[in-house]
Amino acid sequence: MSGKYNIVTYGVAFAIILALNFLLPRMMPGDPLMAIYGDEALIAMTPELKASLVERFALDQSLWQQFGAYISSLFQGDLGYSYYYNAPVIDVIMGSLPWTLLIIGTSLVLSTLLGILLGIESGWRRGSRTDRAMLAGLMSLNGFPDFFLGLLLLIIFGVLLGVCPLSGAMTPYSGLSGMALVLDVLKHMALPVAALTLAHLSGGYLLTRNTMISVLKAPFMLTARAKGLSQRALKYRHAGRNSMLPVITMTGIWLGRLVTGALFVELVFAYPGVGYLTYQALLARDYPLIQGVFLMVTFSVLIANFSVDMLYPRLDPRVSYAY
Amino acid sequence: MHIDIKAEIKRSRAGRIGIALLLLIIAFAILAPLLSGYDPGQQSTDSLLPPSTSHWLGTNHVGQDIWSQLLYGARTSLLVGFGVGIISLVLSIIFGVSSALIGGLCDNIVMRIVDAFIIVPMVVVVILIAAYVKPDIPALIIILSALSWQGGARVIRAQALSLKERGHINAARACGGGRPYIAWRHIIPDLGPILLVEFIYGVRRAVFMEAGLAFLGIGDPMLVSWGEMMRDAMKFSYLDVWQWWLIPAGVMLSLTIIGLTFVSHAAETVIDPRLKGAEVA
Numbered sequence: 192m193s194g195k196y197n198i199v200t201y202g203v204a205f206a207i208i209l210a211l212n213f214l215l216p217r218m219m220p221g222d223p224l225m226a227i228y229g230d231e232a233l234i235a236m237t238p239e240l241k242a243s244l245v246e247r248f249a250l251d252q253s254l255w256q257q258f259g260a261y262i263s264s265l266f267q268g269d270l271g272y273s274y275y276y277n278a279p280v281i282d283v284i285m286g287s288l289p290w291t292l293l294i295i296g297t298s299l300v301l302s303t304l305l306g307i308l309l310g311i312e313s314g315w316r317r318g319s320r321t322d323r324a325m326l327a328g329l330m331s332l333n334g335f336p337d338f339f340l341g342l343l344l345l346i347i348f349g350v351l352l353g354v355c356p357l358s359g360a361m362t363p364y365s366g367l368s369g370m371a372l373v374l375d376v377l378k379h380m381a382l383p384v385a386a387l388t389l390a391h392l393s394g395g396y397l398l399t400r401n402t403m404i405s406v407l408k409a410p411f412m413l414t415a416r417a418k419g420l421s422q423r424a425l426k427y428r429h430a431g432r433n434s435m436l437p438v439i440t441m442t443g444i445w446l447g448r449l450v451t452g453a454l455f456v457e458l459v460f461a462y463p464g465v466g467y468l469t470y471q472a473l474l475a476r477d478y479p480l481i482q483g484v485f486l487m488v489t490f491s492v493l494i495a496n497f498s499v500d501m502l503y504p505r506l507d508p509r510v511s512y513a514y
Numbered sequence: 515m516h517i518d519i520k521a522e523i524k525r526s527r528a529g530r531i532g533i534a535l536l537l538l539i540i541a542f543a544i545l546a547p548l549l550s551g552y553d554p555g556q557q558s559t560d561s562l563l564p565p566s567t568s569h570w571l572g573t574n575h576v577g578q579d580i581w582s583q584l585l586y587g588a589r590t591s592l593l594v595g596f597g598v599g600i601i602s603l604v605l606s607i608i609f610g611v612s613s614a615l616i617g618g619l620c621d622n623i624v625m626r627i628v629d630a631f632i633i634v635p636m637v638v639v640v641i642l643i644a645a646y647v648k649p650d651i652p653a654l655i656i657i658l659s660a661l662s663w664q665g666g667a668r669v670i671r672a673q674a675l676s677l678k679e680r681g682h683i684n685a686a687r688a689c690g691g692g693r694p695y696i697a698w699r700h701i702i703p704d705l706g707p708i709l710l711v712e713f714i715y716g717v718r719r720a721v722f723m724e725a726g727l728a729f730l731g732i733g734d735p736m737l738v739s740w741g742e743m744m745r746d747a748m749k750f751s752y753l754d755v756w757q758w759w760l761i762p763a764g765v766m767l768s769l770t771i772i773g774l775t776f777v778s779h780a781a782e783t784v785i786d787p788r789l790k791g792a793e794v795a
Contacts (some may be wrong), residue, residue, distance in 0.1 A: 203630035334772030451637035
């Protein structure tokens with residue numbers, strides 16, 4: 192993707208997201224206010240409140256004016272009000288965001304590093320018994336949906352062995368502090384992170400392995416070998432480093448998959464992040480919250496993708512020559 | 515690209531394992547009424563029974579036979595999977611090939627839209643739509659297809675662009691063949707293995723999404739689905755029931771996806787011969 196098209200692409204992506212978020216509730220049959228605010232709002236609804244909401248969303252005006260009102264409130268950071276939590280949507284999301292960032296960040300780093308490392312080893316020994324075993328194993332692992340992996344880990348380590356807590360992000364009302372608190376948090380995040388890491392290992396692995404196989408045939412590898420470099424230097428410094436680059440282009444896409452993976456895994460472990468919040472919002476039909484989470488997640492993934500696109504030509508100058 | 519793809523897939527062990535797994539699941543789905551004596555939706559007062567000769571995998575919390583739910587669950591999964599696979603493949607071909615042949619502004623616009631869809635996380639979009647629409651199977655197939663043809667269109671367009679420059683296409687054009695004729699007679703048949711890989715990707719995504727949505731509880735509650743089974747079973751994980759309730763549903767789902775992954779891997783090796791000799795033998 193060259194620079195100009197890039198901006199256009201992201202612009203179109205943002206437009207699609209905003210259009211979905213704006214049109215879906217308004218296209219539903221029945222009172223649009225109900226679809227925008229969900230069942231929970233009915234209980235709190237008074238004629239005055241209703242009048243003020245209709246005015247705020249410009250619901251009595253044309254679709255374009257409604258869209259204008261929607262965009263202007265978005266720009267003021269107003270994602271709406273959750274009647275289920277009785278708090279502004281943005282506050283509810285911000286409360287659970289740190290936990291999600293914690294497990295997603297940790298598993299992104301772990302799965303990428305582990306994937307690259309396994310990919311280098313496997314590609315170096317291509318065609319050997321180890322390589323075949325690793326390839327078959329990781330491809331099968333790829334077939335396990337993240338929530339099933341999470342459930343398996345939960346049953347093995349939580350229920351059968353009892354070494355890990357079954358749910359939550361820390362022991363409630365424990366009054367722990369300092370090191371004990373850190374350990375408690377680590378213990379609670381171990382299984383969700385393990386599930387996410389295992390489920391997303393194969394992407395980095397397969398890509399690194401495939402690149403490794405083509406890099407090993409490159410002329411510079413022959414030169415390096417002819418110079419009499421050690422196997423170690425050949426494997427990591429020459430072949431390995433060059434096989435890592437494509438992985439970086441994919442991190443943005445993988446981040447998107449990890450976010451959706453976290454959604455399911457958090458539900459399995461009742462981990463109080465954005466995914467669990469979404470699940471509860473779906474149960475309660477808390478539409479403002481569902482929409483808020485949707486905007487938040489898609490925007491963050493797009494921004495992450497964009498940063499990767501911007502960063503990559505600096506890491507691999509060959510890319511910018513290509514256009 | 516005149517390769518006998520069937521022979522190539524059969525030659526690789528991954529391909530054979532994958533095809534065997536898929537045939538097994540398809541047999542389960544087709545023979546479900548013969549393999550089980552119970553209606554999967556039939557509730558009874560015998561809830562949470564352990565496995566026995568009458569209920570091979572026991573019963574669930576509302577007294578439904580788990581074995582027959584497992585078999586009929588294969589129907590839901592495969593129906594959604596293959597439905598989405600076919601529809602999104604057709605959409606990919608239409609947009610990919612026409613965009614490559616027409617070129618210019620049209621190509622540019624289609625590709626910008628395709629790229630935009632590729633970077634938006636699809637699962638989150640599907641969840642948002644499903645939360646409002648509460649789709650039944652046909653609606654789910656349409657929603658998933660509409661959101662999953664874009665990646666394939668990109669790959670098919672790239673291949674069609676390179677095919678377009680070949681000699682026999684020029685010859686066909688010189689003989690007066692129009693764009694639809696060239697697309698239908700010359701481009702699409704030569705896309706062979708790529709179409710298979712994209713089709714399997716589509717099926718795999720859809721199988722996963724259907725189970726995921728049911729797991730989140732935003733599928734059709736009347737449907738028998740592996741995701742739904744896992745969601746119900748999860749609530750009883752403190753009992754022993756996970757052994758014959760949760761695990762079989764998860765294993766069936768995983769085997770389906772693994773089967774698809776293995777077949778697509780074997781087919782990918784056909785497309786990219788550089789990977790050859792390094793496959794799972």
